Each structure stands twice: as C-alpha cells, then as structure tokens.
Amino acid sequence: MCGIAGIIHTEGLKPVDPERVRRMCDAIAHRGPDGEGVWTAPGVGxxxxxxxxxDLAGSPQPMLAAEGDAAIVFNGEIYNYRELRGDLIALGATFRTDGDTEVILQAWRHWGVDCLPRLHGMFAFALHDLRQRTTLLARDRFGVKPLFTARLADGAVIFGSELKALLAHPSLRREIDPLAVEDYLAWGYVPDHRSILKGVQKLAAGHYQLLRADAPPSPPVQWWDVSFADRATGSRQDLEAHLLHHMREAVTSRMLADVPLGAFLSGGVDSSSVVALMAEASTAPVKTCSIGFDVAALDETAYADRIAAQYGTQHWKRTVSPEDFSLVDRLAAMFDEPFADASALPTFRVCELAREHVTVALSGDGADEAFAGYRRQTFQHREEQARGLLPSALRKPVFGTMGRLWPKADWAPRPLRARTTLLSLAGSGEEGYARALAVTSADLRDTLYTPDFMSLRGEYRAEQPLMELMRKAPARSGLxxxxxxxxxFYMPGDILTKVDRTSMAVSLEAREPLLDHRLVEFGARLPERMRVRGSTGKWLMKQTMRRYLPQDVLFRPKMGFVTPIAQWLRGPLAAEARGLAASGSLAATGWFNSTRIDALAEAHMTGRADHSRLIWQLLMLRKSLDRLG
Structure with missing residues (x-):
C-alpha cells in the first residue's frame, strides 16, 4: 500500500518542480514510510x-518501463499479477522486477485501457505514456483506493491519494462547496460525486480518465459496473458450492504478501468467515485482532474469542474506553473532509493494534453490500413487496396521510416506527431507501440552515443523486x-473511506476479500430468496458457512462498531457541543441557524432528547472546516 501524488500539465509541456511534487508526497508520508521517489519529464511530475x-527491495516507484517510454505511480495490490505476467511474457514483454507495478506498465503497453478489466485487485494509479504524451488515471472497481484530482488556474491537473496531498499545492483554492455540506449533513460523509472543496473531484470507482498534453482533460470513463439484471439458476446446493469456491479464491488470493499478514476479527459473520477460510488455507496460525468496549452491551469480544479458539489463531484484543474521545482531533486530521461515522474511532484502534503485529490485515467488509446483510435492505425488500400491492396513485394519499398523522417516534427501533414506514410506503422505492440511508432527514436539515445557505443550495437536495443512481441501476427489483x-454510493463514500484512512494512518494495508469482483458479481446474480428470507439477510452465505461457524455467530443480530458519543457529548465533549454554531468556522460561513443548533444541543445535554448523531456531525464538520480554513 502506498500514497501517490503528481502534477500533469494539459496546456503545454511546462516544467514541473520536483520539490513541489515532493511536498505533496510528504503530506501523505504515513501511507508509505518505507520509501519515496519523484520523477519528472516535460509537463509531468x-x-x-x-x-x-x-518484492520488498525490487519495485521502487515511480517506475519506468524497461523500454523507457512509460512511467507509473501505483497505490494498491494486483492479486493476479503473476498470471498476467505469464500472459505478457508470452506476448514478448520483459521484466526486471518480481512485483505487480511493472505488470501494470507492460499491460498498458500491450493492451492500452483494455488492461483495466484484466487487473484483479484494489488500485489507484497514474501512468504517463511518453510516446502518446498521455496520462492515464485509474481507480479500482469498488473504489477501495482513493484518488483526488483538481484542475488549477494554469491548466495543470494535480492528483493525490488524499486531499491533504492536494492541499500541499499552493495554487489550490480552498473554497467550501455548500452542496458538499448538504451532502455531508444528509449522509455523514461527503460522497464520491462531490468534494468539500469546490474544484476538487474524486475519480469515481470503476472509472479512468485520460489527460493529454495540449488538450482539456477528457471526462472520466466508466470501465466496470456491477449488474443485478440477470439471475443465476441451479439448486441451493449448487449455488452454495459456487459461493464457497468464490470465497475461498477471494481469501487465498489476498493472503499473498512478503510481510506479516493477519485479519481483523469482530466475531461477526463476515470477519469470522474470512478468518475461517484463512485458517483452512494456512499452515501457520492466523494472526487476529479484535477491539472491545467497556460497555458490556456493545462488546462482541466473547464471540471473537470463540472463533479465535476454534481456529487456533494468535489473537490480540484491546478495549476502547470512554477516554478515547481524545482522538477526535486526530480523526478530523485523518479524513480531511468532514466524516461523522463514529465507528472510525474503534476502526482506527483495531488498525493500530493490528499494526503492532502485522503489515497487512484482511477485513470482512463488503459482504453486507454484496449479499444483502443490512437490516435496511431487508426492510426495503418487504416495503417494495408492499408497494407492489397498491398503485402509486392510491399509496401516496393513503399512506402519506396516515404517516403525517401518526405520532413521531424516532427513539423507537425501526420496526416500531410506524410513521417512518408509512411515509416510506407513500413514496417510491428510491425515496424510501434514501430516507432509510440518510442520517439527517431533509426536513431536519432545512431547520439548520440560514436563508443565505438555502439560496446557495437552490433546488438541490442530497437525496437526488442517490435516487437517480437507483433509477438507472442495471437491476430487476427494489432489493x-x-x-x-x-x-x-454508500460503500466507497463511507466504509472504504473509513478503512483506508484509519489503516493508512498507521501504515497498515487493509484488504477486503469479500469485495473480490467475481464474488460480488456472483452475489448480484443470486435470486432474491437466496439473499433474503424473512428478516434474515445474507441467507445463502450463512447457509454456506454453517460448516465453519457456530449457529449463534451466524444468526445473532448484527451489531457493528458502536461508540458512546451520546455520553461523551454530555460529558467530556459537552463544552465543545455548547455554542457549536455560534462561533468559529461554522459561524463564519453564515450558513447555520445557531439558535436552532444551540437548542438541539441543550436538549441533548439535559437528557430531554438524543441528538448525539447530529451534534457529532456538526462537531466533525467544524473541526474539518477549521483545518481547511
């Protein structure tokens, strides 16, 4: 794993100052403590x-092709590079190293952009072809590895693995995008179609962009997408066998490393499945790490201990205590953009623990998205079935009226929030899912803004891009x-951003075997009843893993990392919560209704309501704006 940065001139072959590129790289030194390098040519750095x-000693970067006609900087891992290397040798390619970086160079020389679908792995790279005076920027299928870009006033395009690399360039404008603030308050993160700074973009997952000398940057091109349009056939036993084959291949391919390797183990289905398959494939004990909480109701370490004992792993664990609120400023620095998923804190702690013992750690991320493991997906599945029973013209007045009249009960578990369900049924499936995914509703957001902000936002609402994405999805059903x-949308913006920044902050490589694209494509073809049955998601995956995992691990309620932010905001962080919008960077924008925010904070502080999620969002937004100002 690494960090990359650079400068590409698209209006003439202007010289690039190598020291400027070096400063951009120094800003992300935590991503790569083992080596550094800068390469420049006319118009490129x-x-x-x-x-x-x-290939610990043999693949320094930036790397030039043996023929001297192309150079690359690459962040990630190509898991099938040895097979590709053999294919390329058969085509006449020669290699000087034993790593995957040179394979990408030769793949480009022989196949051009058609090399991208051949690459199995996680990656973001910039490859400059001196013959064509063209630079290829590319990002992996799911967006595991990040890539920020910006076009400067002089026509140069700068890029980097994190926003802080771009911020190191003195010509980057630091103007906050109000639409990104709207997005952030809706979702708790700035999604990949936007950046907190105007003029900064994130290359979308599964896309590439070509930059040519003496030509404006061409728009990004999608080179991969996942389709839910087809359905697999076969018996349950056949589908189980295929699923297990894909899972084994995904896990074993990601166990390739010349450094110590281990796994995160939460005790849930996904991480336990990865550890079980690692143990099956390994002759040595698997190294595993877990994070616990000093609040018994939130602690899962007993389940992790059981899996560790069952598979004889070398297991380490650590407890997150209430004092970990002191990491808030460090978290803000890791993410650059505002990021309010509070599970980032225990995720950072488990990365920190893992880095004491290994350099690479496998995670269980991706299975919920690929196999329908989130509760909101099972609710959506049932709601879509209900929507299908009544025409839209009847649903809207009936359920909409009932929902508006029903008492509000945000404090209740979602199955008991009849108002939420009724309002969701009144609208389309896309509207219902956007409502379920949002952490701050559109109605509540509107009460937080001043008229000035409402004017800047105009007709835009954060839910619109998500609903449009769903409407255009290659899909057959609401699920x-x-x-x-x-x-x-959610996974690259939240889950993968969280894991990338927290792992890279401690120079740890995190790998997500359950995001192997062949595994995800198989999951997307599964019939709905193989994904969801009743209230059980990931149904086929759980059936498949019965031979490996105990019943109470497979079928207990999903927990995930939970952080006691409600208590922190009534205790050690209370002073920061009070007066949140009345001074500092939030007040300076003129975009927020300080009276309304103060009232919400006071209601939370006195215990009359739980507004911890919103206050945490605003707190992290303020800390981010403070750093960007």
Missing amino acids: LGHRRLSII DRAQYADLK
Missing part, C-alpha cells in the same frame, strides 16, 4: 510514498437497486 508489501446503491 509523479511522486510516490511506499509501504513495502511484495437489487438498494444493494446497487450501497455498492456504488
């Missing part, structure tokens, strides 16, 4: 920070569209 994983939205 590429920089790299290396975390050595494969398909919900999973597609999670894979394309």
